[in-house]
C-alpha cells in the first residue's frame with residue numbers, strides 16, 4: 001500500500017526550552033516568567049530568588065545532555081525537532097540593547113548538532129515565557145514597549161540562525177493567554193478582560209512583526225502561528241447548544257483569524273461590545289497585522305463539549321480547560337478526553353477556514369510509566385493513542401488537507417507544563433527523575449521508541 005503521507009513529511013517530536021533545558025541561570029540567562037511558576041501554568045505565581053530549587057531548574061538537563069538526546073531522536077529517524085529559544089538566554093532582562101553571546105552560542109551548538117543528522121529545527125520564539133524583567137518593569141504584554149523588545153529579539157535570532165533554521169513559530173498556544181494570563185502575556189491572573197485583550201492585541205501585533213522580519217531576513221524561511229486546538233462539539237443538537245459552540249470555538253479561532261487573515265474578524269466587534277471590552281487598536285497596528293503567517297500550527301490532545309444547560313455548566317472538571325466531557329469518549333488519567341477522530345475533524349476545519357498548510361506540532365498522551373525489573377517500559381497505551389491519532393492524520397491527508405508534518409509532544413520525558421512534575425510522561429525515551437527531583441537523569445528507550453522508529457521508517461505505512 002502506498003503511504004498517505006507525502007514524501008517529505010516532517011516526522012519528529014516537540015519540546016520547549018523551559019521544560020527540558022534546566023541550567024536556568026547558566027551562561028548569563030536571566031530569570032524567565034516560566035521560572036516563577038513552580039506549580040505549573042495554572043498555579044499561583046510564587047516569587048523566587050536565585051538558588052530556590054524548582055523542578056525546572058535542572059528539568060532533564062537538556063542544556064548539557066542535548067548531544068545524547070539528539071542522537072536518540074536521530075535513531076528514531078526524526079526529520080524535524082521542535083524546540084523553543086529561551087528569550088531570557090538571549091536578552092536576560094528583556095530590554096537590553098545587546099544580546100547575550102553565551103546564550104546565542106548555546107543554540108548554535110544545538111542546531112549544529114541537529115544538522116549532523118539532517119534534523120530540521122522548528123523553533124518557537126516564545127513558549128510560555130518571557131524575561132521576568134519585562135513582566136516586572138513593564139507589566140509584560142500590557143505595555144506596547146514589549147512589542148519592540150520582542151521584535152528586537154526576533155530579528156536577533158533570525159539574523160543569527162538564518163542559515164540554520166528555516167521553520168519558525170511565533171507564540172506557543174497563543175490562545176492560552178485567556179486561561180493563564182501570566183503564562184501567556186505576563187499579567188496577573190486577576191486582570192480585567194480589557195487588560196487581557198489589550199495585551200493579547202500587543203502580542204498579535206508582535207507576532208505579525210516577527211512574521212515580517214522572518215520574511216525579510218531568513219532566506220526561504222517559513223513562519224507559522226501556534227494554537228491550542230481545543231475543538232468543541234455541541235453536547236446536544238439543540239440549536240442553542242450549536243450556536244454557543246460556534247461562539248466558544250471563536251474564542252480561540254479568533255487568534256488564528258487575525259494571524260492568518262490579517263485583520264480582526266467581524267464577530268469580535270459584538271463580542272467586545274457585549275463584554276464591555278475596550279482595546280486600543282491603532283491604524284499602524286492594523287497595517288502591521290496584514291503580514292500573515294505562512295502556515296498554521298497547533299497542538300491537539302483532546303476535544304470537549306459545550307452546553308447551554310446551566311446545571312451541567314456549574315461542575316468543576318478535571319480536563320485542563322474545564323470542558324464538558326463527551327459521553328462517547330474515554331479520558332486519560334488527567335481527565336483529557338481521547339478523540340482521534342477529532343484530529344481529522346480539526347484538520348479539516350482549519351484547512352477549510354484558512355487554506356494554508358497545517359503542521360501538528362503537539363499531540364500525545366501524558367501517562368505514568370512503570371519501569372519493569374528488567375529495565376523495560378511497555379507503554380502500549382501510548383502507542384495506541386499515537387497510532388490512532390496518526391491514522392486520522394492519514395485520513396485527513398486523504399481528505400485533501402495539506403499537512404506539513406507531525407511532531408509528537410515530549411518525545412523525551414520532560415517537566416509537565418500544567419503540573420510542574422516529571423511523572424506525567426509523554427516520551428518515547430524515559431528519563432530517570434521523579435517529582436521531587438531525585439534520579440540519575442539516565443535515558444532509556446521505551447517500547448514506543450521502536451514503534452515510532454518503524455512509523456517514520458515506513459513513512460506511516462506501519463500504522
Ligand code: BGP
Pocket residue numbers: 016019128172173228299362366409415416417418419424
Ligand atoms: C501544551 C503545552 C506544552 C505541554 C503540553 C502538555 O499545552 O504547549 O508546553 O506541556 O501542553 O501539557 P502538560 O505538560 O500539562 O501535560
